[in-house]
Amino acid sequence: MRQLLRDLLLFFERDLRIAATYRSPFILEAIEALFGAATFYYVARFVDSPALREALPQGETYFAYSLVGFVFFDYLNAALDTFDRSLQEARDTGTLEPLLVTQVTLPVMLIGSAFYPFAATTLRIAVYLGWAAVFFDFPLRTANWVAVGAVLLATLLAFSGLGVLSAAYLLLFKRGNPAKWFILGVSSIVSGMLFPVDILPRWLQLIAYLNPVTYALDAMRGTLLDGAGIFSIGRPLLILLAFGAVLLPVSVLVFSWVLGRTKVTGTLTHS
Amino acid sequence: MFSGSRHAINSSVPDSAIILDSLEKSFPPALGGWDAFLQPFRRPTSPALCGISLQAKQGEAVALLGANGAGKTTLLRILATLLIPTRGSALVAGSDTVRDPATVRRQIGYHAGSDLGFYSRLTGRQNLTFFGRLNHLSDLATARRIGELSERLGLQNSLDRQARTLSSGTVQRLSLLRALIHQPKVLLLDEPTRSLDALAAADFRRFLRTEILARQGTSLLFASHTMQEIEFLADRVAILDEGKLLAFDTPAALRGATSSATLEMAFARLTGRQLSQEEEHVG
Numbered sequence: 001m002r003q004l005l006r007d008l009l010l011f012f013e014r015d016l017r018i019a020a021t022y023r024s025p026f027i028l029e030a031i032e033a034l035f036g037a038a039t040f041y042y043v044a045r046f047v048d049s050p051a052l053r054e055a056l057p058q059g060e061t062y063f064a065y066s067l068v069g070f071v072f073f074d075y076l077n078a079a080l081d082t083f084d085r086s087l088q089e090a091r092d093t094g095t096l097e098p099l100l101v102t103q104v105t106l107p108v109m110l111i112g113s114a115f116y117p118f119a120a121t122t123l124r125i126a127v128y129l130g131w132a133a134v135f136f137d138f139p140l141r142t143a144n145w146v147a148v149g150a151v152l153l154a155t156l157l158a159f160s161g162l163g164v165l166s167a168a169y170l171l172l173f174k175r176g177n178p179a180k181w182f183i184l185g186v187s188s189i190v191s192g193m194l195f196p197v198d199i200l201p202r203w204l205q206l207i208a209y210l211n212p213v214t215y216a217l218d219a220m221r222g223t224l225l226d227g228a229g230i231f232s233i234g235r236p237l238l239i240l241l242a243f244g245a246v247l248l249p250v251s252v253l254v255f256s257w258v259l260g261r262t263k264v265t266g267t268l269t270h271s
Numbered sequence: 272m273f274s275g276s277r278h279a280i281n282s283s284v285p286d287s288a289i290i291l292d293s294l295e296k297s298f299p300p301a302l303g304g305w306d307a308f309l310q311p312f313r314r315p316t317s318p319a320l321c322g323i324s325l326q327a328k329q330g331e332a333v334a335l336l337g338a339n340g341a342g343k344t345t346l347l348r349i350l351a352t353l354l355i356p357t358r359g360s361a362l363v364a365g366s367d368t369v370r371d372p373a374t375v376r377r378q379i380g381y382h383a384g385s386d387l388g389f390y391s392r393l394t395g396r397q398n399l400t401f402f403g404r405l406n407h408l409s410d411l412a413t414a415r416r417i418g419e420l421s422e423r424l425g426l427q428n429s430l431d432r433q434a435r436t437l438s439s440g441t442v443q444r445l446s447l448l449r450a451l452i453h454q455p456k457v458l459l460l461d462e463p464t465r466s467l468d469a470l471a472a473a474d475f476r477r478f479l480r481t482e483i484l485a486r487q488g489t490s491l492l493f494a495s496h497t498m499q500e501i502e503f504l505a506d507r508v509a510i511l512d513e514g515k516l517l518a519f520d521t522p523a524a525l526r527g528a529t530s531s532a533t534l535e536m537a538f539a540r541l542t543g544r545q546l547s548q549e550e551e552h553v554g
Contacts, residue, residue: 003407014390014401021392021433094387098449101351101381102405103373172311258311263355265311266298266319266345 007104011112012119019116033128034135040067041136057196057218060225064139067132069193071125072220073184075152076213078121079159080180083167086113096269106259107252110167118156139225147223147230154240155216159183161247168251168258174270187213212243288457288490289327289350293359296320296345296514315357319345321514322359327507329456332484332491334501336538337511343494346511347459350492351381364456377406380450380489384462386442391435395426395445398434399452406453413452420448423482425474439466444475451483458483460493464500476503498534508534512542 019025044063056065087110090096099109132138162179169178190197190204191213197205208214215236222228230237262268297315320342327333335343348354349361352372360367366374389398396417403413421427424444429437437445443466450458463479464472480503483489495501501508502522510518510525518525518541522534531537538544 007405010401010404014393017397018390018392093390094385095390097353097383097385098381098388098402098446099405100353101376101379102402103376103407104405105373173308260355261311263353264315264357266348266354267311268353 004108007108008112008115011109012115015113015116019120029124030127033124034131036070037067037128037132037136037138040070041132055196055199057221060139060221063132063136064225065221066194067128067138068221068224069217071128072155072217073188073193074125074128075121075155076159076187076216077180077184078117079156080163080166080183081177082114082117083110083160083163084170084177085117086110087167087170091269100268107164107255110164114160114163122152142227143224144227144229147228147233148220150230150237151216151219151223151233151240154237154244155220157244157248158212158216158240159244161244161251164248164251164255168255171255171258171262171268174267183213187211190214192217212240215239286329287326287362288329288331288364289325289333289492290362291323291325291346291359292361294320294323294346294349294356294361295358296342296349296354297357319514320349320356323511323514323516324359325509325516325519327490327492329490330484330488331506332479332493332504334505334508335492335494335511336496336501336508336534337494338542338544340513341511342514343511344461345514347381347461347492347494350375350457350459351379352376377453378456380453380455380458382446382450382458382460382463384443384460384465384494386439386446386466388446389434389442392433394431394433395437395441396430399430399445399449402449403452408453416452416454417448420451423478424448440468440471443467444471447475454487455489457490457492460491462494462496464495464497472497472500476500480504498538502534510538510541517541 041063044061044066048062052062053060056062087096090099090109090113100106104112129138129140133140162183166177166179169176186207187193190200190208191211192208197208197214200208219228219233219236219240222233259268296319298317298319299310299313299315300317302310302313323342323346325333335346337343345354349356349368350363352368352375355369360369362368363375364378366378368375389395390401393401399417400410400413403416404410408416417430421430424447426441426444426448429441429445434442434445443463447460447463450460464475467475479491484491484504491504493504505522507519507521508525509516518528520528522537525537525541526532526534529537529540531540
């Protein structure tokens with residue numbers, strides 16, 4: 001177990017060292033986040049009205065509602081995208097083969113390679129929310145940070161399985177990330193990212209209720225904007241964990257099969 | 272000498288570094304367009320290796336000699352656990368590459384001959400430290416091995432430069448250092464001097480012979496197109512042609528059996544390929 005943790009952290013250390021050789025992206029991303037937060041603020045000012053506030057679930061401003069939806073999708077994107085991106089990078093840089101003849105297995109390599117992107121996404125979200133709080137009166141003081149952390153962790157566990165499935169798809173078919181396309185595409189409409197699901201037609205609302213992203217977003221807004229505690233978001237947390245409990249083992253099994261298959265077909269390192 | 276017959280090999284031979292028993296490998300046919308989606312599920316019908324059986328002893332250097340597409344790289348990749356054979360078995364230091372790949376990976380150092388495979392933004396030392404620790408060496412042991420091997424490979428002045436600034440030859444030597452860092456029992460090299468200039472290649476061969484083979488007793492299996500390299504390093508040569516093992520013997524025995532003056536001529540006669548008259552004459 002100690003060795004496994006050590007192996008996983010090696011990848012984080014590697015990515016941190018690589019990131020440290022690029023100085024400007026962090027500064028540019030931080031500036032971009034300020035512009036992003038400003039855009040949401042002014043769009044919200046333009047569309048905000050008492051009727052809109054009443055339509056929003058917790059009676060929050062549209063600025064807070066849409067910004068949380070946006071940063072949450074950034075996190076979801078990381079969960080869906082990280083595994084296949086790290087695999088693709090290893091393949092394109094020619095490091096995949098040398099990695100595969102070490103003592104570390106490919107699943108450990110993929111999980112280890114996900115640590116830094118998740119940490120970087122968390123930092124980017126923190127910068128976004130920080131700008132929003134400093135310049136645009138985003139209500140950060142009400143947040144229950146322990147519960148926010150629990151929701152993010154449950155989200156990662158729930159959707160990382162889909163990320164691993166995407167990596168398996170990439171190994172097998174060499175291009176594309178259908179899980180990301182499907183989940184982000186569908187969820188941008190039927191999860192409450194930028195508008196409540198109540199305004200959707202009935203049949204789309206049904207899809208929204210089957211979509212775990214809807215529950216994750218509700219829980220995120222509850223903890224971040226209303227200070228909801230872990231117990232009051234128990235139901236969405238359980239739904240997310242159940243989703244992860246089913247999907248993660250299935251995705252690991254599928255990935256293992258695909259890995260074996262590519263060693264049979266000789267396409268493991270092909271792009 | 273000739274290895275046409277498929278004899279059963281006793282896998283318990285104690286001093287064998289590598290044992291291949293009736294090893295076969297086929298790949299699914301390459302498909303294009305929409306059919307490419309079916310390729311991962313197609314039956315492997317294009318043969319790359321056909322019933323290869325051979326044994327390499329501990330501390331022995333074996334060269335794989337064959338034209339492009341003869342199966343040399345496929346064989347090395349099976350031994351490196353990157354490919355699963357279709358039939359037959361491959362054992363490295365007593366462990367099966369399919370049943371016990373983790374143990375096999377502990378015993379091997381693999382250098383694919385490419386000058387890619389490093390993180391370009393990291394220095395040579397950072398890259399080597401990362402791979403050393405992935406092979407479960409301690410920080411101290413990794414640093415010590417990098418120090419020892421970099422001196423012998425003439426890499427001291429390159430270690431603290433970013434990999435992207437290094438020449439192909441230097442990256443090749445870094446790659447060899449990486450393959451050796453965990454003191455493997457068996458070293459697998461695929462055209463190891465491909466990107467090296469003549470002097471660097473000669474240095475590299477000397478290092479392999481004096482350090483890796485003579486001093487450390489590491490077994491070596493390498494693919495090469497350079498006859499001079501094979502004559503200099505190999506105790507025995509396996510001649511492959513279209514996936515078949517045509518012969519497996521010492522360079523002198525191969526020359527003798529084919530009444531050839533050079534290994535190149537022996538290779539041409541065994542594979543039925545033509546050498547130019549000039550080459551025949553030089554031979």
